[in-house]
Amino acid sequence: MADNKRWYSDTGSHGDVVLATRVRLSRNLDGVPFPSRLSRDALARIAVTVCAVAEKFKDFDLRPIAMESLHPYEAVALAERHLISADFAAARENRVLLLSEDESIAVMVNERDHLRMQTMYGGLCTEKAYGVADRLDNAFDEVLTYAFDDRLGYLTQNPADLGTAMRASVILHLPVLSAQGVMLRFAATAPKLGLSVRSLFGEGASAKGDLYVLTNRVTMGLSEQAALQNLEAFTLQLATRERAAAETYVSQIAVQDRIRRAHGMLTNAMLLSADEMSEALSLVRLGSVYGILDVPAETVNELFVAMQPANLNCLAGAALDASDRDVLRARFVRSKLSE
Amino acid sequence: MLCRHCSKNEATTHIRSIIGGEAVETHLCADCAAVMGYAEAFPLFAGLSDLMFAALRNDAAVSTLSSKVVRCETCASSFEDIVRMRVAACPDCYRVFYDKFLPTLQNIHGKTHHVGKVAGGAHEDVKREHRLYLLREQLNLAIDERNFELAAQLRDEIKELEARGNG
Ligand SMILES: [Zn+2]
Ligand SMILES: [Zn+2]
Numbered sequence: 107m108a109d110n111k112r113w114y115s116d117t118g119s120h121g122d123v124v125l126a127t128r129v130r131l132s133r134n135l136d137g138v139p140f141p142s143r144l145s146r147d148a149l150a151r152i153a154v155t156v157c158a159v160a161e162k163f164k165d166f167d168l169r170p171i172a173m174e175s176l177h178p179y180e181a182v183a184l185a186e187r188h189l190i191s192a193d194f195a196a197a198r199e200n201r202v203l204l205l206s207e208d209e210s211i212a213v214m215v216n217e218r219d220h221l222r223m224q225t226m227y228g229g230l231c232t233e234k235a236y237g238v239a240d241r242l243d244n245a246f247d248e249v250l251t252y253a254f255d256d257r258l259g260y261l262t263q264n265p266a267d268l269g270t271a272m273r274a275s276v277i278l279h280l281p282v283l284s285a286q287g288v289m290l291r292f293a294a295t296a297p298k299l300g301l302s303v304r305s306l307f308g309e310g311a312s313a314k315g316d317l318y319v320l321t322n323r324v325t326m327g328l329s330e331q332a333a334l335q336n337l338e339a340f341t342l343q344l345a346t347r348e349r350a351a352a353e354t355y356v357s358q359i360a361v362q363d364r365i366r367r368a369h370g371m372l373t374n375a376m377l378l379s380a381d382e383m384s385e386a387l388s389l390v391r392l393g394s395v396y397g398i399l400d401v402p403a404e405t406v407n408e409l410f411v412a413m414q415p416a417n418l419n420c421l422a423g424a425a426l427d428a429s430d431r432d433v434l435r436a437r438f439v440r441s442k443l444s445e
Numbered sequence: 446m447l448c449r450h451c452s453k454n455e456a457t458t459h460i461r462s463i464i465g466g467e468a469v470e471t472h473l474c475a476d477c478a479a480v481m482g483y484a485e486a487f488p489l490f491a492g493l494s495d496l497m498f499a500a501l502r503n504d505a506a507v508s509t510l511s512s513k514v515v516r517c518e519t520c521a522s523s524f525e526d527i528v529r530m531r532v533a534a535c536p537d538c539y540r541v542f543y544d545k546f547l548p549t550l551q552n553i554h555g556k557t558h559h560v561g562k563v564a565g566g567a568h569e570d571v572k573r574e575h576r577l578y579l580l581r582e583q584l585n586l587a588i589d590e591r592n593f594e595l596a597a598q599l600r601d602e603i604k605e606l607e608a609r610g611n612g
Contacts, residue, residue, distance in 0.1 A: 139520045139535040218532075240562070252564040253536030257543070258550075259559030261536035265546060266553050268539075270561040327556025329579075 111228065112209050114187070114411040117404045118229015122395045123345040125277040125317070125407055128188065128226040129235040131243050132219040132262045132271040134253040140263040141200075141216040149200035149216050156215045159249045160204050166242055168206055168213065173198035179425055182416035188226065188277075190214055211242060218263045219271075221246065228407075230341060232274060232334040240330075259326065269326035274334055276320050276341050277306060281392045282351045283344070284316040292344060293318075299336055300324035307384060315384035315410060320344075356396045365393035369401070373443050377429075378436035383413055390443075401443060409442055448474035517541045577606055 113126040134140065141149060157170045173181060173194065181195040184203070189212045194201060204213035214222040223246075225238045246252075253261040260271035267273075283289050293303035306317035320341060322333045355361055368389035372378070391406040393399035411417065418431050418438075426434065446456045454474030514523045520535040524542050527533055539546060550557045560578065580603050587596040 134536055136536055137519060140533065142532075143520060143534045243562075244565075247565040254564035255536075255539060255559075257558055258539055258546075259561065260564065261533075261539050263532045265533065265549055268550065269554065269556075269559045272561075324554050324556075326550060326554035327558055327560050329561040329582075332560075 113226045113228045114407045115404055116228030118227060118231055120230040120345055121228065121403060123278055123280065123348055124230040124341060125279055126226055126228055127231045127235045128224055128275045129239045130222060130224040130273045131239050132260065132267050133221040133243065133246065134261055135220050136251045136253040138220065141218065141220060142263065146200055152220055153200065153202040153215050156221065157202060159246060163245050166206065166211060166245065168204035168211060171203045171205060173201040173203060179416045179419040183420045186414040186416050187411055191217060193217070211238065230276060230338065232338050236274065236330060236334055267325055270330050270333065271325060272330050272333065274322050274337050276337065278318045278320060278341065278344060279316060279391060280318060280344065280348050281316040281388050282355045283348050286351060296320065296340065297323065299340055300328065301337060301340055314381060316388045352396065356392065356398065362398055365389045365398050369393065369399055372439050375436045377432045378439060379432055380413070380415065383435060383439060405442060409439060413439065446472050448472065515541065573606060577603060580606070
């Protein structure tokens with residue numbers, strides 16, 4: 107049942123290159139100051155109201171989670187799985203998360219805007235992700251009065267979000283374009299199309315695991331459909347380039363050697379740091395996509411997500427220190443890859 | 446401080462993010478930050494860039510010279526407050542200071558008028574305008590694809606909707 111799978115366990119359309127598609131919509135209640143300007147009581151009232159509204163939804167089964175009730179690493183683990191923002195995990199007071207069982211729908215209550223709802227699925231699926239977000243938005247809109255202006259669209263705390271207040275993103279794995287050092291050049295063309303590219307992990311040009319996030323930048327004067335089409339078109343362009351470059355790349359014996367050595371390292375290591383793992387996993391994923399290794403791509407996707415520090419802490423049920431995490435990470439990766 | 450990426454230019458963009466559970470600070474020059482897409486990466490911490498708010502600051506300077514400071518009735522913010530905070534305080538701020546926001550919006554988006562989904566609370570005529578916009582987009586597409594049957598159907602629908610607006 108593809109629909110019950112979490113985004114990182116499901117390889118969808120164009121799954122060789124696209125790990126996931128996410129759509130986020132920001133909404134605010136009319137006549138109410140934005141969360142950063144509200145008292146504790148006022149924030150609590152908003153949380154109660156929104157939860158009461160969501161409880162009555164027939165099409166969406168959302169469970170409320172009081173962010174304050176979570177252990178810090180549990181909150182960060184949610185951010186590592188891209189279900190909430192880093193800030194929502196860092197400052198948890200008066201914030202509530204509404205989450206569906208399969209994690210495909212998440213609503214942040216009292217983030218920078220009153221409501222920030224997101225949908226996330228495996229593969230490239232802008233239409234599906236927006237479709238579900240749109241229906242959820244309509245369900246809230248039937249009951250709540252949104253802050254909306256004829257000229258400016260949905261009113262949001264940050265003027266950069268005005269208009270559709272929609273951020274649509276895709277997570278891309280581009281190991282060959284990264285290895286050939288052309289990613290920065292492609293990234294530089296993205297702003298011309300109203301898009302931005304950044305690395306998923308890490309900082310700077312060294313995108314750990316060769317994972318990138320492509321997001322629409324412009325929200326004003328461009329319909330949701332047009333923005334999604336731009337995003338999808340650029341994604342397909344990158345995917346085409348990656349595949350074209352990969353054909354000759356993976357046929358090289360030196361590359362195949364690196365892929366198999368990476369796999370050997372991951373299946374044998376006793377200690378594994380996050381960086382070391384990401385680098386090797388990227389090669390293993392490449393080997394998996396091009397039939398060099400017999401490892402399902404979704405297994406690699408899951409490891410990318412599950413082996414991040416806070417998620418490892420959740421697995422262990424304790425806040426481990428880095429060296430203990432390296433032991434646990436190595437053990438988990440070994441067992442996962444020899445299944 | 447030099448840019449962490451190119452080590453050549455002065456770092457002007459400071460990014461705080463949580464990577465793998467640990468807060469990480471990155472310092473980049475504007476060029477590298479733009480290439481890496483950081484301008485949009487963490488808007489929560491970043492707010493708007495100085496450049497984007499330059500136009501606003503000039504406006505605010507003028508407004509403090511006049512004796513009467515205009516404030517948003519809902520949140521009591523003056524426009525100067527908004528410039529200082531770099532974000533709006535409540536939805537009504539946009540309605541009160543609409544004209545003053547326009548140069549910033551032009552800077553960020555290149556456009557100042559919303560196109561797209563309309564909230565349920567919006568006026569009927571806004572909803573009709575939006576429906577018309579979508580129908581016209583579909584009509585253009587139908588003509589491009591030489592689907593004349595659909596085009597005729599869409600034209601009728603547009604005519605009917607326009608008539609309702611004028612009636
Ligand atoms: Zn630089
Ligand atoms: Zn206000």
